[in-house]
Amino acid sequence: MYRHQRNHTNKVKLTIQPLLEYFKNYRPLSEEETNLLTTRVTQRQIKRRQMILQEGFVCKHYTFVEKGCFKMYGIDEKNNEHNISFAAENDWIVDLGSFYSEKTSKLFIEAVEPSVILQIEKRDLLFLFVNVPKFDRNFRVIMEEKFIELQNRLLQNFSANANQRYTDFLEQYPKLASRLPNTQIASYLGITPEFLSKIRGEKSSK
């Protein structure tokens, strides 16, 4: 009964372990660094379809996904959603532009599954960057990885057709592909759900 660990907000008993494990892929944190981090993150339980960022608001948190899955998307003038990214377990999600500039975001971040997250506010993250050089190091590497991923995606969007992009998505993110509805995948690929359905029909008939 997780109700027992809930207070009147959506905060839950803090377990930072997954984040520490995650950092072991980079430069692992010392005990002291862990303590500095622990006092500066907040753990939250998020319901399906709950938004942790809405268009018109400033993105106040850098979010680490412990459990569940999120999508970040923008809405165009015809009211179509366009998925910029997904984030499942052990991944980050944030509108970095809004977070640092403190300007209102044009994006939404929404849970596609019931989720548990760790959040850091800007002042706390800056504190860590200033006082723990290892955070500069780790986040430099993390940002480099994210940048490479994003650049590959951009190139693929230019040079491959929808069928190719879908095929490659299935290969590259099999776990995401199996836990997300096709509508969400279509939006990520930059096509309509109807067209994805057609592609799927053609593929399976082969």
Add this chain to the structure above:
Amino acid sequence: MYRHQRNHTNKVKLTIQPLLEYFKNYRPLSEEETNLLTTRVTQRQIKRRQMILQEGFVCKHYTFVEKGCFKMYGIDEKNNEHNISFAAENDWIVDLGSFYSEKTSKLFIEAVEPSVILQIEKRDLLFLFVNVPKFDRNFRVIMEEKFIELQNRLLQNFSANANQRYTDFLEQYPKLASRLPNTQIASYLGITPEFLSKIRGEKSSK
């Protein structure tokens, strides 16, 4: 006559000043840090259309543009070029994925103007990251900025049509727009030169 400062390679007399000025936008380098950097960069003069990276080779250098302009692009199976990015004065250009993984690149980096660059090799950059925390800091911030820029571009490619994208490009990069041929801009926008020409015709007739 710059011939006097050239040796048998394309190296020229080292002037690192523009890079130091550039770092003043972040955490400026001390004299000692400047010395460490200076011994680890190589300055080169690059001719128009000369390539500093070709598909099938490992990207060995992190490149800072002192003068001139470069494009990075991929070629699809129909032999069409797709411009991923441009870099003019005081900007970086590198296939980050290939640079760090040391796997062969799928990209080309080519000078679109006669250029002067500073290049750092991987072992030297890693040396700087390890020995000068300020480099971790500066490149973390640089990567964050690059990531934000790229993410905005991806979103725009999904949510705006070619006309919009072209209009926004002219606004956002007026200097690039005036020094690049339209064929290169079309490739960056993800459309054919013919279609860009049509868009331009429609715009100017208004």
Add this chain to the structure above:
DNA sequence: ATTTACCCTTAAACTACCTTAAGCGTATTT
């Protein structure tokens, strides 16, 4: 100085992908 390569444009035929609409099955909410 001449040649060659590149750049821009126009236009007609073509295609990948979108729009709209409708029907059906299955989660989710009440």
Add this chain to the structure above:
DNA sequence: AAATACGCTTAAGGTAGTTTAAGGGTAAAT
């Protein structure tokens, strides 16, 4: 348990952008 919203599919008609081809202008290479 019923109602509602969501997800997937099919299909017809529409549009943004491509392809191919051709001509003329300008910059680069020899």
